[in-house]
Amino acid sequence: MISIRSFFNHSLIAFALVSVAAVLAQTATAATLTGKSGNVQVQISYEKPQEYQYKNVRLKIIRSGQTVLDQKLPQDSEYDRPVGDLLEAPENKLPVLDLDGNKEPEVIADFFTGGAHCCTYSLIYRYDSKSKQYNKIRHEWGNGGYRLRDLDKDGLPEFDSRDDRFAAAFTAYAASGYPLQIWQYRQGKMVDVTRRYPKLIANNVTELWQTYTQARQQGDDGKGFLSAYLADKYMLGQGEDGWQRVQQAYKKSDRSQFFAELRKFLRESGYIK
Template identity: 85%
Template sequence: MSSIRYFFRHSLVSLAILSSAVLAQVATAETITGKSGDVQAQISYEKPQEYQYKNVRLKITRSGQTILDQKLPQDSEYDRPIGDLLEAPDNKLPVLDLDGNKEPEVIADFFTGGAHCCTYSLIYRYNSKSNQYQKIRHEWGNGGYRLRDLDKDGLPEFDSRDDRFAYAFSSYAASGYPLQIWQYRQGKMVDVTRRYPKLISSHATELWQTYTEARRQGDDGKGFLSAYLADKYMLGQSQDGWQRVQQAYKKSDRSQFFADLRKFLRETGYIK
């Protein structure tokens, strides 16, 4: 009789432990969802510890039929989905038509972890012939993007910045970034920044103001001057840009800085 009591007592304890483990697992399972018409997307993942993520999966259904359901690759256990970079309510997963073909794309945004870096997007496009989703990955670096219909054509642009300028001439905090605008077209990201001269001009003005404030606070301003000059090149105003930069920067390393800046702008495509 005592052995029977022991069996039941042991079984109840084991069941309680198992139930607690199941409840803990359920508590850490999270989802991010988004929907457009009959297309619904869901990212699910487990969070065994804070800042650790595993079993990240993306599921896309059309009219209730599952078209894609797969585990997503992670750069590390800290690589995690972050929902909508627009910080929309309910942590929504963006599902919307990006290229005007009346078919919504799915944008899955991720953060790799770390103090400054990095964010990237996985963008999924439906292929009606194969009944499959095709994916591209776009790196945003330290920054992210905002979806904005800049040309009022009913399709959003990715309003971002050129993260290649991070640390190029100064610390992260003292780095400036040229404007960068992207469009998603037929499965590819296209840099269309130069189509928006008014926005570039406004951005250049802001950079110059930031440079002026940085100088007042004791920074040499090289990080902001470099981004300002890149904006001026996109406006076709390189001569005026160089004149202002050369007048502004008078430190002893100016010749080396100007040479390095010219080389960098050529390598990044601002000098054609």
């Protein structure tokens, strides 16, 4: 026979367990990002069991009221999460727009993998009218991101970004500089079109040299900015002039090693053709 005290104690334990479960249920939140263009509606939903933890990330694309795609998305880790429009407000809005001029809006789902300064990537979905399905590509942005800008005024946006291969390539991450990098989405692929925009490259060259000068005044050796500066100069067809200026600027004892490593890096990354 169970005593009144024993029953009371068991009841308290049961009540405590129910209370803990209720608190956990309350702290686990759900969120939805949305986007729309014409008859295309997009939703990304996910659960957030606790701070910096995300799971059950799910993408749904609806066309004219009919669900065409509804799938759980793979995550690099539990910290991997959708961030809406990567650099534009509002944060909970998904970009849905025509990227390649076929009168059909693409869907851009941007993600951040977590960490101090890395990494971001985009999943871009394109509708195939023949198969009536969506095909996907993944594009890595690294530490940086992009801005959608119609740089050539043709009615289609470009991805205005930077070459993240230069992050911490010759110096600490915080002291790194980056060449300009511009992408277009065409027929389901990302195409590097940076060299078509010499004025923008020239502007970046000027900014990099100014930043290099400021870094030197603050005691940094400036290698990170000089390397990016030289890459931009190569894209302008001014590699020889760029080398002369870099060699005149950098006089430290490791200059021969730095120049050799820089030349190899620029060749391997495609700046020196």
